[in-house]
Amino acid sequence: MSFSVRPIDSKDHGAVNALHHSVGWPNRSEAGWVWLASNPALQETNAPAGWLLEAEDGEPCGFTGNFVQRFHYGDRTIHGATGFSIIVTPLARGHSRKLLAAFAKQRNLFALYTFNANPASSPLYRRHGLVAWPQETHDVKLSWRVDALACAGGRLWREIDRHAPRLTQARHERLLNPRLRDPDALDLPTGVTALTDLADLSRYADFWEALKAEGRLIADRSPAMLRWRLADPDLTLRPLLLAFSRGETIGGYAMVVMSKGNPIEPPMLEILDLVAREDEPRAVPALMQALLANARNLGAAKLRIQMVSPDLLRRLGPLADMARREGGWGHCHVKFDPDTPGVDTWSPTPFDGDYGICLRPVPVTGDERRAA
Structure with missing residues (x-):
C-alpha cells in the first residue's frame, strides 16, 4: 500500500x-x-x-x-x-x-527542532539531519517531588495498569487534588509577585525589551505573544506567571501550568518558562523557591521542567542538585540553518518547544474552568 x-x-x-x-x-x-x-x-x-x-x-x-x-x-x-x-x-x-x-x-x-521526543521516536530524527542538542543537557528533565503520597499513588496505579489493565480501562480520573485551584493563597518570598499585567506598556514589556537588548537569540516573549499564548481556548486552568523584581524593575519571570499526563497519574506543576536577565543572578533561584514552596498547595505531586539548557542548569545552582533527573534519552534534537548567526547564544526553555500546546490539561468542571 x-x-x-x-x-x-x-x-x-x-x-x-x-x-x-x-x-x-x-x-x-x-x-x-x-x-x-x-x-x-x-x-x-x-x-x-x-x-x-x-x-x-x-x-x-x-x-x-x-x-x-x-x-x-x-x-x-x-x-x-x-x-x-x-x-x-x-x-x-x-x-x-x-x-x-x-x-x-x-x-x-533558522532551526527545525523537537524538545519533546519520546524514547521510540528519538532515533528517527537523526535520520533527517536533526542532532541531539544541547550537547550537555539534551537528555535531561528535572523534577522535584513535593507530595510523596500522591507520587506513591501514581506508582501504584501504574503497577495496577501494567498487571491488570482492565481495572483502569474505564479511564476514570484518579488522584485529582481538591486544592488544585487556589492560586490566591500563594506564599511568595520577598521580591516575587504574581504577574498579571501584560499590556504593551507595562513593567513586563520593559523586561522583554531588556532581554532583547542583551543580544542573545531568544524566542518571542513579548506581551502580545504571551497574551496569544494565554488565550488558548483549550486551557482548563490559566497558567500562573510570577515575576522577580528589584524595586519596579523585573529581573526574571516564570510561567507554570498544571498538567495531568493521563487519568491515573497525579497532577504535575510544569515549568513552561523560566528566564532572567543576565545581570540578575537572584531571579531564577528566587522564582524556583517560590514554586517549590507553593506547588503542593496548588495540588501538584511534582514540580517539573522537561527541557533544560546548560545556562539554566548553571542558574539553578544547588536547586538542580536537589532534583531528580528524569528523561535519560535524547528528547531534544535540532537542525540548524548553517547561515544563521547567534545559535550558540540560544538558551531555550520548554516555552521554545511544544509543551505549551501539547501538555494534557487537568480535567475540571465547567464552574472550575470559569473560575480559573
Missing part, C-alpha cells in the same frame, strides 16, 4: 483528533485548532500547521504538527519550528519518515 503526505487544512481537524484519540493524547476543540492556526509567527511564514499521512484510499494514517515561533537576535527577526504530535497508525507503521521528511525539508527557518 502506498502513502502520501499533504499539509493539513481546517477540514482535517476531526481526522487529526481521531488520530490523537487513538494513542490516548488530548484532543483539541475546533476553537483550539482555529486558535493554533492563528499563531502570528505561522502566518508570517506561510508554513503549514502540520501534515497528514494518507493511504491511497484517502484514509488518514498519520499526523505531525508544525509549531512556528518568532525569534529575535539583535535587530534581526527570524523564525524556527518545532514538530509535535507525531502519530502513525499500525496500518502505516514505518512511514513516519514521510512525515518527518516533510517537516525537515522546510526552508527559511
Whole structure:
C-alpha cells in the first residue's frame, strides 16, 4: 500500500483528533485548532500547521504538527519550528519518515527542532539531519517531588495498569487534588509577585525589551505573544506567571501550568518558562523557591521542567542538585540553518518547544474552568 503526505487544512481537524484519540493524547476543540492556526509567527511564514499521512484510499494514517515561533537576535527577526504530535497508525507503521521528511525539508527557518521526543521516536530524527542538542543537557528533565503520597499513588496505579489493565480501562480520573485551584493563597518570598499585567506598556514589556537588548537569540516573549499564548481556548486552568523584581524593575519571570499526563497519574506543576536577565543572578533561584514552596498547595505531586539548557542548569545552582533527573534519552534534537548567526547564544526553555500546546490539561468542571 502506498502513502502520501499533504499539509493539513481546517477540514482535517476531526481526522487529526481521531488520530490523537487513538494513542490516548488530548484532543483539541475546533476553537483550539482555529486558535493554533492563528499563531502570528505561522502566518508570517506561510508554513503549514502540520501534515497528514494518507493511504491511497484517502484514509488518514498519520499526523505531525508544525509549531512556528518568532525569534529575535539583535535587530534581526527570524523564525524556527518545532514538530509535535507525531502519530502513525499500525496500518502505516514505518512511514513516519514521510512525515518527518516533510517537516525537515522546510526552508527559511533558522532551526527545525523537537524538545519533546519520546524514547521510540528519538532515533528517527537523526535520520533527517536533526542532532541531539544541547550537547550537555539534551537528555535531561528535572523534577522535584513535593507530595510523596500522591507520587506513591501514581506508582501504584501504574503497577495496577501494567498487571491488570482492565481495572483502569474505564479511564476514570484518579488522584485529582481538591486544592488544585487556589492560586490566591500563594506564599511568595520577598521580591516575587504574581504577574498579571501584560499590556504593551507595562513593567513586563520593559523586561522583554531588556532581554532583547542583551543580544542573545531568544524566542518571542513579548506581551502580545504571551497574551496569544494565554488565550488558548483549550486551557482548563490559566497558567500562573510570577515575576522577580528589584524595586519596579523585573529581573526574571516564570510561567507554570498544571498538567495531568493521563487519568491515573497525579497532577504535575510544569515549568513552561523560566528566564532572567543576565545581570540578575537572584531571579531564577528566587522564582524556583517560590514554586517549590507553593506547588503542593496548588495540588501538584511534582514540580517539573522537561527541557533544560546548560545556562539554566548553571542558574539553578544547588536547586538542580536537589532534583531528580528524569528523561535519560535524547528528547531534544535540532537542525540548524548553517547561515544563521547567534545559535550558540540560544538558551531555550520548554516555552521554545511544544509543551505549551501539547501538555494534557487537568480535567475540571465547567464552574472550575470559569473560575480559573
